[in-house]
Amino acid sequence: xxxxxxxxxxxxxxxxxxxxxxxxxxxxxxxxxxxxxxxxxxxxxxxxxxxxxxxxxxxxxxxxxxxxxxxxxxxxxxxxxxxxxxxxxxxxxxxxxxxxxxxxxxxxxxxxxxxxxxxxxxxxxxxxxxxxxxxxxxxxxxxxxxxxxxxxxxxxxxxxxxxxxxxxxxxxxxxxxxxxxxxxxxxxxxxxxxxxxxxxxxxxxxxxxxxxxxxxxxxxxxxxxxxxxxxxxxxxxxxxxxxxxxxxxxxxxx
Amino acid sequence: xxxxxxxxxxxxxxxxxxxxxxxxxxxxxxxxxxxxxxxxxxxxxxxxxxxxxxxxxxxxxxxxxxxxxxxxxxxxxxxxxxxxxxxxxxxxxxxxxxxxxxxxxxxxxxxxxxxxxxxxxxxxxxxxxxxxxxxxxxxxxxxxxxxxxxxxxxxxxxxxxxxxxxxxxxxxxxxxxxxxxxxxxxxxxxxxxxxxxxxxxxxxxxxxxxxxxxxxxxxxxxxxxxxxxxxxxxxxxxxxxxxxxxxxxxxxxxxxxxxxxxxxxxxxxxxxxxxxxxxxxxxxxxxxxxxxxxxxxxxx
Ligand SMILES: Nc1ncnc2c1ncn2[C@@H]1O[C@H](COP(=O)(O)OP(=O)(O)OP(=O)(O)O)[C@@H](O)[C@H]1O
Ligand SMILES: [Mg+2]
Numbered sequence: 001x002x003x004x005x006x007x008x009x010x011x012x013x014x015x016x017x018x019x020x021x022x023x024x025x026x027x028x029x030x031x032x033x034x035x036x037x038x039x040x041x042x043x044x045x046x047x048x049x050x051x052x053x054x055x056x057x058x059x060x061x062x063x064x065x066x067x068x069x070x071x072x073x074x075x076x077x078x079x080x081x082x083x084x085x086x087x088x089x090x091x092x093x094x095x096x097x098x099x100x101x102x103x104x105x106x107x108x109x110x111x112x113x114x115x116x117x118x119x120x121x122x123x124x125x126x127x128x129x130x131x132x133x134x135x136x137x138x139x140x141x142x143x144x145x146x147x148x149x150x151x152x153x154x155x156x157x158x159x160x161x162x163x164x165x166x167x168x169x170x171x172x173x174x175x176x177x178x179x180x181x182x183x184x185x186x187x188x189x190x191x192x193x194x195x196x197x198x199x200x201x202x203x204x205x206x207x208x209x210x211x212x213x214x215x216x217x218x219x220x221x222x223x224x225x226x227x228x229x230x231x232x233x234x235x236x237x238x239x240x241x242x243x244x245x246x247x248x249x250x251x252x253x254x
Numbered sequence: 255x256x257x258x259x260x261x262x263x264x265x266x267x268x269x270x271x272x273x274x275x276x277x278x279x280x281x282x283x284x285x286x287x288x289x290x291x292x293x294x295x296x297x298x299x300x301x302x303x304x305x306x307x308x309x310x311x312x313x314x315x316x317x318x319x320x321x322x323x324x325x326x327x328x329x330x331x332x333x334x335x336x337x338x339x340x341x342x343x344x345x346x347x348x349x350x351x352x353x354x355x356x357x358x359x360x361x362x363x364x365x366x367x368x369x370x371x372x373x374x375x376x377x378x379x380x381x382x383x384x385x386x387x388x389x390x391x392x393x394x395x396x397x398x399x400x401x402x403x404x405x406x407x408x409x410x411x412x413x414x415x416x417x418x419x420x421x422x423x424x425x426x427x428x429x430x431x432x433x434x435x436x437x438x439x440x441x442x443x444x445x446x447x448x449x450x451x452x453x454x455x456x457x458x459x460x461x462x463x464x465x466x467x468x469x470x471x472x473x474x475x476x477x478x479x480x481x482x483x484x485x486x487x488x489x490x491x492x493x494x495x496x497x498x499x500x501x502x503x504x505x506x507x508x509x510x511x512x513x514x515x516x517x518x519x520x521x522x523x524x525x526x527x528x529x530x531x532x533x534x535x536x537x538x539x540x541x542x543x544x545x546x547x548x549x550x551x552x553x554x
Pocket of ligand 2: 051052053088164
């Protein structure tokens with residue numbers, strides 16, 4: 001059993017609004033969240049309310065914040081292979097092809113060369129890009145680049161996976177399929193997933209809980225338990241009720 | 255090892271549930287429909303593109319012919335092209351051309367190699383350590399403002415008039431752009447990718463080798479090419495001042511005897527060799543960059 005519980009204790013984050021200036025922009029204000037091992041958390045909230053910033057802190061890229069982030073009860077110290085991410089902006093290496101881009105995540109993995117090659121291939125197949133293994137990032141579409149990024153995020157099998165709008169650029173059909181895949185992998189691997197999305201339907205479909213954030217400063221407005229059996233049915237009346245509930249939060253915010 | 259999942263490699267289970275995974279259908283491959291381009295049109299435009307770089311040199315050559323024909327300048331000042339060509343073939347036949355070109359090439363190769371290695375090391379050191387950069391860069395920037403010729407009297411005293419003098423001055427010329435471009439490469443390292451590297455547990459060296467340097471290839475090549483151009487230019491200057499062989503020496507010699515055909519011939523050779531080597535760098539860069547296109551485009 002993996003022990004990958006994540007605790008966010010009073011997280012606050014400020015940015016200097018301009019380099020060198022003393023006035024500060026408060027981006028996160030007192031975020032409190034206990035995430036159980038293997039839980040699926042969806043985060044929704046207006047653009048600019050600090051969702052990506054929060055993921056950066058959890059990943060360990062930015063260590064200047066107030067509060068504590070605990071993984072299995074221990075404060076995180078920088079980045080670690082047990083925490084993976086799919087960045088909002090893909091971040092593919094322009095000089096590497098699709099296969100090499102996915103393999104980058106395994107540079108420091110203990111797997112043998114053959115195991116690496118096999119698992120890279122499998123994950124590329126998972127996102128349906130087997131015919132584009134040799135293509136370079138400038139030769140593929142935005143949605144395909146996003147799928148490469150998803151494959152790269154999954155390939156390392158982190159025990160906590162952070163997903164920053166990973167399906168935003170995809171067509172409805174591909175998106176629905178990849179949502180299903182994410183759910184399968186989550187269920188099979190018992191990994192903790194934190195998914196940031198602008199798609200309320202997606203948030204309710206995948207999350208055990210949906211965290212609604214509100215901006216200026218970014219804080220948690222509400223946390224909804226999604227107590228529906230999986231796989232969920234989007235036309236189920238309870239599903240629709242929960243989704244409308246989250247949507248109404250948005251309507252009030254704007 | 256910061257890996258929470260302590261799965262021993264031999265117990266490796268594939269991440270994906272085998273069999274019951276509904277895989278995405280393959281993404282559509284490239285469209286196969288080809289657009290027919292009228293043949294003759296494609297041909298002539300291709301020919302036009304190839305001819306473009308030659309238009310200007312040919313025009314200059316034409317002007318040269320015309321000038322000599324019309325007697326705009328006296329033959330002593332502007333020798334006719336045919337005469338220069340004759341001188342060039344004589345130089346070639348007698349072996350003088352080879353002796354002088356070889357002397358110059360040896361100087362530039364040694365000096366450039368010396369300058370490039372020191373430049374890359376200096377640039378790397380400053381790029382890797384902010385402290386070293388803070389110590390060195392201001393002094394470096396001050397020293398590089400001094401032209402080769404200004405160093406000459408001092409360098410003459412220090413190294414004498416022999417080969418080391420030439421190596422050092424050429425090396426110094428090449429070193430400057432190469433150091434600055436290497437340092438630049440570190441300053442321009444793609445931040446987003448460095449962060450991704452950190453997420454995958456890259457060490458400092460892994461970040462340098464797998465992110466900073468590949469991203470720096472175009473900048474490094476710009477440095478090398480600029481460095482070579484500078485080296486080649488200062489070679490001629492150095493040889494003009496102090497030498498008894500080399501292409502620069504041919505130019506001085508020709509000038510002293512007022513044999514402008516010899517000067518012209520030497521100039522043509524200097525330009526030709528410089529161009530060839532520059533093309534070589536260009537080719538090597540394109541080989542290294544094969545497959546990827548630079549993020550930059552060209553305004554069209
Ligand atoms: N490095 C930085 N320096 C200064 N301000 C920053 C920095 N990074 C983010 N911010 C600010 O923090 C706020 C939150 O940014 P963040 O990227 O976390 O938003 P987000 O919720 O992910 O938005 P979106 O949904 O559009 O991706 C924004 O107002 C942004 O301007
Ligand atoms: Mg964001």
